[in-house]
Amino acid sequence: MARLFSKLKAIDFFKKIPSDLTEATLTGAWISILAAVIMVFLFGAEFSAFLSTTSKTSLVVDRSPQNELLKVNFNISFPALSCEFATVDVSDSLGTKRLNLTKTVRKVPISYDMVRQGAAMDDASHKPGPKYDEEGRFEDVDDIDITVPLSHENFEATLARYPIVVVNFYAPWCHWCQRLEPTWEAATKEVHDKYPEWDGRIRFAKVDCTQEMDLCRQHYITGFPSLRVFRRGHDDIYIAGMHEHEMYTGDRTKEALVSFADGLVPSAGQPHRKHANLTAAPSTPGCNLAGFVMVKRVPGSLHLVARSEGHSFDHAWMNLTHLVHGLHVGSRPSPRKYQQLKRLHPAGLTPDWADKLKDQMFVSEHTQSTHEHYLQIVRTTIEPAHSRHAGSYDAYEYTAHSHTFQSDDLPSVRFTYDLSPIQILVQETGKPWYQFLTTSCAIIGGVFTVAGILDAVLYQSFKAVKKMQLGKQG
Structure with a gap:
């Protein structure tokens, strides 16, 4: 057994030097204290980094499930369009057309000053x-x-x-x-x-x-x-x-x-x-249209116009001046999700990040003025680290370009939307435990080694200086 232990000692990486053969110096003490402080500081910084998370942003092809619907929310006031004829239509590039939506749209009469009546x-x-x-039935009256x-x-x-x-x-x-x-x-x-x-x-x-x-x-x-x-x-x-x-x-x-x-x-x-x-x-001239529509994830349009199966309209009488109180896509994030989005979004959040048309007024300065708004929608998916699947959610942003022109058709307001095929994927990740251990060991070993080298250099330098001084005295 003693022989086995003797062989094991031969592979000891950390061979010890007898204490009577070592020499303690004041310089080494200061370097040791400095090395210990640096080790504690770097270890604390690394531990803080281990507890925190980082985000990784990727651009991928939109991974939305097939036939998934998108929610478009709106709140728009027309001071000169009566609720009697105001309608909301939806159409898309697949040929789907839905006219005069009412189940998810609320009409409220308003005055010229856009006050609810x-x-x-x-x-x-x-x-x-x-x-x-039948035509001709009462011609003799x-x-x-x-x-x-x-x-x-x-x-x-x-x-x-x-x-x-x-x-x-x-x-x-x-x-x-x-x-x-x-x-x-x-x-x-x-x-x-x-x-x-x-x-x-x-x-x-x-x-x-x-x-x-x-x-x-x-x-x-x-x-x-x-x-x-x-x-x-x-x-x-x-x-x-x-x-x-x-x-x-x-x-x-x-x-x-x-x-x-x-x-x-x-x-x-x-x-x-x-x-x-x-x-x-109607007892007032205007109408506020608010609600939402569910649309397919393909290019389409939200069309607001005066329409009736039994009425005709004088185009010159139609004034489609409107105030967009709000128009956003998808559901508003909860306060907790909003803070996550604000922290993880690649470029941060601007005040109008979800609603570029909020509180904007569009005036019909001429008769038969039609207003068109072109929206390009981008989807951002946030995947938190601790609830990657259950806690992930989508946020939608869009760019808006608007213009007004005179048309021979009945004046209207059209919101044309187009969804980007590219999805922004923001994944929150943490540092693995083995990487934390590796880095901690590297910090301790690296600082110890560098401190040892510095101590050896200073020790040999001081020793050489003393020899030179003794040589001159002799």
């Missing part, structure tokens, strides 16, 4: 257009004096004379108005025969909006024809503490109009009674 409107999606009588278009001079007096007046706001050039005209005349004759002048409970009338533009704009008429119900000189009825305006949106046949009139007559003299077949008409 009343509650959000209940807008039914995909409502079919009104039915009409004689003209009726009472249907001579009203003007601003006799409009108020006519409304004040009868408890209920149903007014047809029309434009001679309008196709739907031309279809309605003979039916309107026939229905007017039958209603007035059934409820003659001496009865005086209801009357039909009409207004030519090409001749009475100010009168029509005063009542927020933007689509033709618009059928409004006025009670005792106004169409504002006070119900349960709220003011509401009424418009007729049913079929435009003679039978439907006469039946509608019969249903209105019992409410004559009762201006606070709401009729079941009437819907709220």
Whole structure:
């Protein structure tokens, strides 16, 4: 056994020198203290680096699952576009088209100053257009004096004379108005025969909006024809503490109009009674559109325009001036995720990092002005170190380029978006434990070795100087 231990001593890397053969010096002591301080400092720095994490940024082809949808959030105010006709459409390069989205879109009437007026409107999606009588059915109907278009001079007096007046706001050039005209005349004759002048409970009338533009704009008429119900000189009825305006949106046949009139007559003299077949008409000129749409991850557009299956629009009347309160893609990160994103984002976060159009106003300085906004969207995926899969999340940024031009088409606002095929992948990583041990050993060994070399150099230098001094003295 003693022989085995003797052989083991032969491979000792750290052979010891007897203490009586070593010499301690003051210089070596100072160098030892300095080396110890450096070791502690470097070890502490390395340990802090081991506990912290670093990020690695990569550019990869977008790894989104097939058929994954993207959420586009918006909040836009139009001071001169009525909620009655404001619609939100979505289309994309694959041919998908969805018109008049309502389930995830909220419409709120606003004033010219973009102040909210009343509650959000209940807008039914995909409502079919009104039915009409066959063309030529009432060609033999004689003209009726009472249907001579009203003007601003006799409009108020006519409304004040009868408890209920149903007014047809029309434009001679309008196709739907031309279809309605003979039916309107026939229905007017039958209603007035059934409820003659001496009865005086209801009357039909009409207004030519090409001749009475100010009168029509005063009542927020933007689509033709618009059928409004006025009670005792106004169409504002006070119900349960709220003011509401009424418009007729049913079929435009003679039978439907006469039946509608019969249903209105019992409410004559009762201006606070709401009729079941009437819907709220706009009492303000503008509309705020807010909500979100789910779109495919392909180039597409979000289209905001005035549209109705039974109305025509005068392009010169349409003013699509709008204020973008906000437009962002995807979901807003939570405060914790926002701080992670702010820390790990390759270039940091600017105040408008997620919404380049926030609080920007776009004014229609000319008639028939169409506004287009082109958005290029980039996806950034953050993968935290401790929850690489469960805690990863996406953040979307976009660049925006906007311009306004005059078009022969109906003025509109279009947000065209295009998604980059390149995804920014930010992965948070930590230092492995074995690397920490290797570096720690390198720090201790390296500092010890360098300190030993320095001590040896200084020791030999001092020794050589002493020899030279002794030689000169001898």
